[in-house]
Amino acid sequence: MVLSKALRLYGKDNMKIDEVSLPEIKDNEILAEVMSDSMCMSSWKLAKEGEDHKKTPNNLKDHPIMVGHEFSGKILKVGSKWQDQFHENEDFVVQPNLARDDTPFVPGYSYPYIGGDATYIIIPNEVMELGCLIPFKGDSYYEGSLCEPVSCVIAAFDAQYHLIPHTYNHKMGIKAGGNMLIVGGTGPMGLLAIDYALHADTKPKRLVVTDIDQAKLDRAKELYPSDEVEVHFVNTKGLSIDEQEKLLNAKVNNEKYDDLFLMISVKPLAEMAGRLMNTDACLNQFAGPVDKSFSADLNFYDIHYNFTHVVGTSGGNAENEAKAAKLIAEHKLDVAKVITHVLGLNAAAETTLSQPEIGGGKKLIYTHKKFDRIELAKVDPDSELGKILKKHNGIWSHEAEQWILNNMPDI
Missing domain, CATH: 3.90.180.10 (Medium-chain alcohol dehydrogenases, catalytic domain)
Structure with a gap:
């Protein structure tokens, strides 16, 4: 016993x-x-x-x-x-x-x-x-413990989807060379998402991360530099939704965003993210809402004519975990x-x-x-x-x- x-x-x-x-x-x-x-x-x-x-x-x-x-x-x-x-x-x-x-x-x-x-x-x-x-073949037990949260990030990135041109078929994953937005992205899951966006095989061209805590944004900027991806850390504290929207559009030269991740469940921010979606963009509700009635307005005109998509992911799977374990053991994250x-x-x-x-x-x-x-x-x-x-x-x-x-x- x-x-x-x-x-x-x-x-x-x-x-x-x-x-x-x-x-x-x-x-x-x-x-x-x-x-x-x-x-x-x-x-x-x-x-x-x-x-x-x-x-x-x-x-x-x-x-x-x-x-x-x-x-x-x-x-x-x-x-x-x-x-x-x-x-x-x-x-x-x-x-x-x-x-x-x-x-x-x-x-x-x-x-x-x-x-x-x-x-x-x-x-x-x-x-x-x-x-x-x-x-697990890594060096340390803490690395093994963090395989599960990384698997959640991998699942979210893999669940993104975009149209194959001139078809209604989809290519899974984030858009290579696209614009990515992570809303509320300096918590632990947001930081892991930043790490994965910068070091996975498929990378965005630009990555914009928002938060309302300047110290956390400064720390994230220090921790996650990149020579391959243009990264912006944006403090939205005190800004109205309209001001946030204009600022975030300006960060990508008004091209809007192809992949968007909501790390917090806030209705005005979810609706703003919907307005920031490019044609064929995919919005991921990553954060699990505590409120079972949580909802936000969605533009169905854009869904029909601009082919925008919405997806949600909750946790990873065995394949995601195995991939996370390999990436972490190889010190790629x-x-x-x-x-x-x-x-x-x-x-x-x-x-x-x-x-x-x-x-x-x-x-x-x-x-x-x-x-x-x-x-x-x-x-x-x-x-x-x-x-x-x-x-x-x-x-x-x-x-x-x-x-x-x-x-x-x-x-």
Whole structure:
């Protein structure tokens, strides 16, 4: 029997760390050790909604679930069914979006024995059956944890579509050499989208990123320079919608935009994005609205005569996760740039519930460790960790991760 320490959800705003006795694995299951989990705002939504969430089972009070879905770790024991594909001591990541037709249940939202905020987990058969357990060849566990959010970005870019000239057939993906707009793009997902736009095989000609926080825009500009793409970081704070629209049009010489991504769910901004669409443009509602009745006016004249498109993506799939794992392992994307806080498992509940107030980028949990949340920007530069961060321009790193694993107390 394996004892696991895990953050579990018992209902709305009701989370705590428990010691959980894991049963012996079945022949079609895998026992694994989780090393790190990066925190998603979806977990905050999950905690706020409890049993009202579409992915949670009923009766959480008596049947709590393990929380966390952006995790990486090491395989410990493989059931006989999967021994020809997976091996002990192999590092892994999981694509939690199982995309099943029979149930919305997924890891991190629905299961008693698998979630990222745990020391040990049992990976159920369906994860392997659906190709969602993916070997990871990267250097660091934090890189593995960020494969899932990168997979969401890859899914969004792949879901964009544009007409093949003189046909009604579509070419999937962003328009090569087009104009791209990311609205509200300095949060962690926006930054990952910027990174992918600048380093994927298909790139825009111009990329415009908006936000209302100048410090975050300045930081994004510093983190994501490009010699190949013309990048503009635009502060829209205090501007009316009309003023924003004129400014954003001017950034692309009034050519409008071919690919647009909404990283926030705000009706006036969604409607403005619709007016900024070029002929054959595609608008992606990336942010998941909390309001189930969220809507915005859409110009159907443009849909008919200008062939504009609207798409929404929610999470990635196994193929996206595998692609993310490869890009990250090959250091084509530098996902460490989005990490702003690190913490031990003991601080996971409070941090999950306080994400909107904490702000910043990704919060990274080292599941076997016990230490309070650390904001990287406020680490004493003369401390051991501060000296490591200084070497890496304040950005998380393999060296910083090893320091945490070697020096912080176990939970």
